Amino acid sequence: MNRLVAVLLALGWPAAAQEQRPSYYPEKPKDDKAVYLSKDGFPVHADGVGDDSVAIQQAIDKVRGAGTQGQRPGAGIVFVPEGRYRLSQTVYVWRGIRLIGYGKRKPVFVLARNTPGYQSGTGKYMLWFAHQPGEPGQPVIDGNEGTLYSGLSNIDIEIQDGNPAAIAVRAHFAQHSALAHVDFRIGSALGAVEEIGHEIEDCRFFGGEFAVRTAVTAAGWQSLVLDSEFVGQRSVAIETREAGMTVIRSRFRNVPYGIRIPVVRVSHLTGESTDKLYVKDSRFEDIPGAALWIARYHDPKTQVNVEDVECARVPVFLEFNRFLGGLSRIPENLLKIPGEAGVYAIRTLSHGLHVDVSNTREPARKRETVVERVGLSSMTPIPKRDFPDLPPQASWVNVAELGAKGDGTTDDTAVFRKAIAEHQAIYVPQGAYRISETLTLGRDTALIGLQPAQTRLILPPATPGFTDASQPKPVILAPKGTAPIVSGIGILLENANQGAVGVKWMAGTGSSMDDVTINTSRTKTGAEQLYGLWIAEGGAGTFKGIWTPSESATAGLVVTDTATPGTMYQMSVEHHRKVEIVLRNVANWTFYTIQTEEVGGDEATASMEMEGCKHLRFVNYFMYHNSGTNAPFQYGIRTGNSSDIVFRGVHNFSGGPFPFDNTLLNTDSGALVAYPEVAELRVR
DSSP states (O other): OOOHHHHHHHOOSSHHSSOOOOOOSSSSOOOSEEEOOOTTTTTTOEEEEEEEEHHHHHHHHHHHHHTTTTSSSEEEEEEEEEEEEEESSSSEEEETTTEEEEESSOOEEEEEETTTTTTSOOOOOEEEEEOOOOOOOOOOOEOTTOOOOOOOOOOEEOOOSSSEEEEEOOOOTTTEEEEOOOEEEETSSSSSEEEOSSOOOOOOEEESSEEEEEEOOOSSSSSEEEEEEEEEEESSEESSSSEEEEEEEEEESOSSSSEEESSOOOSSSOOOOOEEEEEEEOOOESOEEEEEEEEEEEEEOEEEEEEEEEEEESSSEHHHHHSTTTGGSHHHHHHEEEOOOOEEEEEEEEEEEEEESSSSSOEEEEEEEEEEEEEESSOOOOOOSSSSSOOOGGGGGEEETTOOEEEEEEOOHHHHHHHHHHHHHHEOOEEEEEOOOOEEOTOEEEEEEEEEEEEEEEEEEOTTTTTTSSSSSEEEEETOOOOOOOOOOOEEOSSSSEEEEEEOOOOOOEEEEEEEEEEEOOOSSSSEEEEEEEEEOOOOOHHHHHHEEEETEEEEEEEEEEEEEEEEEEEEOOOOSSSEEEEEEEEEEEEEEEEEEEOTTTTTTEEEEESOOOEEEEEEEEEEEEEEOOOSEEEEEEEESSSSEEEEEEEEESSSSSOOSSSEEEEETTEEEOOOOEEEEEEE
């Protein structure tokens, strides 16, 4: 099969699939604080022939060296215009820097045939998302838990023949970092992405020994692969260990193995041979080995959950490694889950510890593999994305051109309010925009930024109207009956605004929030603000890539009084004073890859408290008890008066001595779930 795939790729198969897709940003975004990779500023060729490595590095280094008032020095955007950019050496993308392509055709970074240095060895990258340069004479500092806001968007990558050791991208970064709208044409090279962090979205991978190979992420949180496609890898599409790998609405075609949790063999990738793997609404086609291959059957950290996955010509869906000790006693039908002849669906599969909390103090528990498989006459289309596209870029109105200063000093409230009243799509370039009153979004307002670390709405200290904790007041309000979009924006709540809420969201189905940071000024004097994101009064929509690191707020995510279905992806809720997440009277929501961490020193902060809820689903829920905590806490999750609550994958852990004593406390029955690793946890 490997040879056949290689031959077909050499002949141009599948040519139609590999054609370049339309540019996500067809027009040049105007941003006075950004760096543009233009010929008048850098020695760039953009013709696919001249070497552009130095020019690209110069543009990135210019962003790192810049500091703007009210902003975070060293973070920002390099805009890359349409063209073909030949690289001859590794380009380092420092923390907080995003490379964003624009033009009628997407720009392409090219590694030409037989580029010296890419024929052998490890770590031969085209792009390396690093933290910062090392000291003189020392290597660069790799991405870590502080490597935030980095990214690559709307730029394709092409590796030509004769570069067998080449890997397109090293992406060992943390929150608010992503690879999006990228096509990787890897051909005969080694791989596309090594060490992913936060998110891969709307990417396509053609060729390579592997498409994605990763171990534990920089921050220890989950990795999300969303709406992507994998074609023609010679060994495996995704190889993952300890990455909380969550794959949704993705397609795998013509590969020996779809997703593999391998036996540890590669010394420069750390991590165990386990993972919390979840796959949903995806398709596997023409896979002769197995759709999923899992190294360790018995390990409590091995969790495998699958929902609504369809396969065609995939004779084995899941196979466990049979060569580790102790497996000789396991029946063959448990080590290998076969498919059906032709086309079939895995409606549900769950392997690992299953815990059932009902009305007794002692939860029922059992380690097992549960699978529901059905035959199909043909495959159905992958479900459409559940979040809207941004409005056409031609319709964007630049708020700076409307008069907003973004200088950290001028009050820009009136300009934003007027823009919202008169325009649908409002582009917010990088800047620190002071806001003194609530910004109420319109019926279809789209508030669009491209770098939330540098595009921030700032509530000044002790702003009138925001200081009374008994009268919560948001900086952004999404009213009932609306379907707005907020994307790529940061919200900073300065101290002494005890009634402040970052965003109050009452908008309905079709609304969306993506790539948004909500935080507070750091203080040790007690709670100074209320909540980061508050979804209330029937609020709904799709929320993705939200980060609320707020040491001065009582809670990061609060959802109250809504039964309208909503979905949340990849939210990081950290460092709050009372509790990270509060759910009260909530129904019909799904939460994918939510992560919590309390602040060091606040040992009595729970991960989540839930009351009066029903029909909720949580997928790969990670709760981290801060390594700086000096005392245990009884529970991570507390539920009361709630039913039909399902967790598919729970990870209770700490870098210090004390993870939460119990994963879950049910106050109705008094049941405690002590197990830190659970594949399926149900509260009846």
